[in-house]
Amino acid sequence: MTGTERTPVRWQMAVRRAWHGFMRHDGIDSAAALTFFALLALLPGSLALVSVFAILDDRDRAVDDLAAVLDTVLPDQATRDLEGLLRELLSLNNPYVALTIALLLLIWTTSGYATAFGRATNKVFEVEEGRPFWAFRGRMILVALLLDLLGAIVITVLFGPGDWPVWAVLRWPVLLAFAVLFVAVLYTFTPNVVRPQRRWVSVGSSFAILFWIVVTGGVALYAVFVDHGAVYGSLGGVIVGLLWLYATNAALVAGVELDAEITRLQQIAEGEDVARSLDLPVRDTRRIRMLRRQRNADIAAARELQNDAKGRAARGGRG
Template structure:
């Protein structure tokens, strides 16, 4: 099969899979979990500013950063909230609590993402809760560190002309690593020949860049503050998070279909389901035993009624 034919088949099946696996619903659920991460994340950032920076200047710095990514006046609307948060009596305690909450909510996001990927690869989640959530806590720690680096690179000082240029390839490299960790370590499948840069992750990042640019233009043209008032910034943020998660789900679909194409080329019968090993099947066996016990109890009740 020629390369254009392979791409056409993979793209067509990925689009169909996005619809069949309810990618829109998965992106909406992931947006909710993303929002849960942002709340303690904001508290952590504010606490760091309160510890290491002059508090009045910290508010000005944070508002200046938010003014870059939020619509007009949205950052100013948050200025009072930021001043109140920066007046924390014990910022060290606030930072500790915020970091614990970030890890727990980020592990919730990783858990939800893993289930979405399982649906795409059409496998059951076989890891027991303690093993699954424990693994997701480790993944969350890695993602939190990568996210902190991404934020630092993106919003850090760009006064040096050389760094102003180099920050973008550095940002792209860490974004690729962030997506690769999500794709590789959250689902219950083991990808053969794991690659940090896959077709799906590359397309997902490209879709995200294009969608972000288009969304930024949309935000510039539409005055959300006049329509939604002080909630305009929140709504814009949620829409951007939704586009981000939809792009990530689309990338997984594409990776799954390119894996299918490779298996088809090797002679495997994977037209319906992929042939990939699972990490764990203990939960699947447990649920199977429970289901058989439920069926047996239902039949016993039916026999007694007769």
């Protein structure tokens, strides 16, 4: 059998192992945790967006524009409630102070999301987090700065001059390009492993982005044809948004699993024994060594206590 004939079997094996790995590494729980941290970043992100509108645009027009966007995915009552909240936020006497606070909170909460994604990725590659807290969180703050910058560019593209016919067409491939960069940053810089081949576009990231496009299209169709407000009330849009966010994070984790299994097949083809676990270099082991020292100290203290108890029991028996 030639290498070409073996390729479909290898792809089938990669997909099957990726699915098994997703279940074994608690991908469902990882997606839920990532959704929580993403929600934490939404409030400061919204405050930052509103503050920018308050600084650069007419406040009433800013509320109308944002409400029109929200109205496409949220039920009427939820849109009216959020519109009132937006007007209160835009009534801040000093939007520059609000913007500064919002950006600081946004960077910190986004770094929390990146930290959670790093832990989820470490599960996939079956490695421990070896970076000390200060080094790990410091790196994730830098990642958060880059992710927030990409997010700001995406928002600018979405709310840009849509009345330009050429831009109305070009904005979608531009958005896709920045989505690829966003996923590549997460996949490359958050885990504690150094991936052998650093590519901006991998099979796993392509799967995650494709799944995200399908889910987004499905949510858009659902919002058009189904009155989710009638089913869930004022929380209908929130529930639909949570499901979309959860599916997006599940796709991101599944994409990492697929990349890991493709890497495994490449290493197996090179003669390496990685059928059970991957052999990839780690970035740092200081935290692993520290936890190992702590565990050894705890075990030694427990054994000392056990020996003391045995000694007291022996003395009591002789008495």
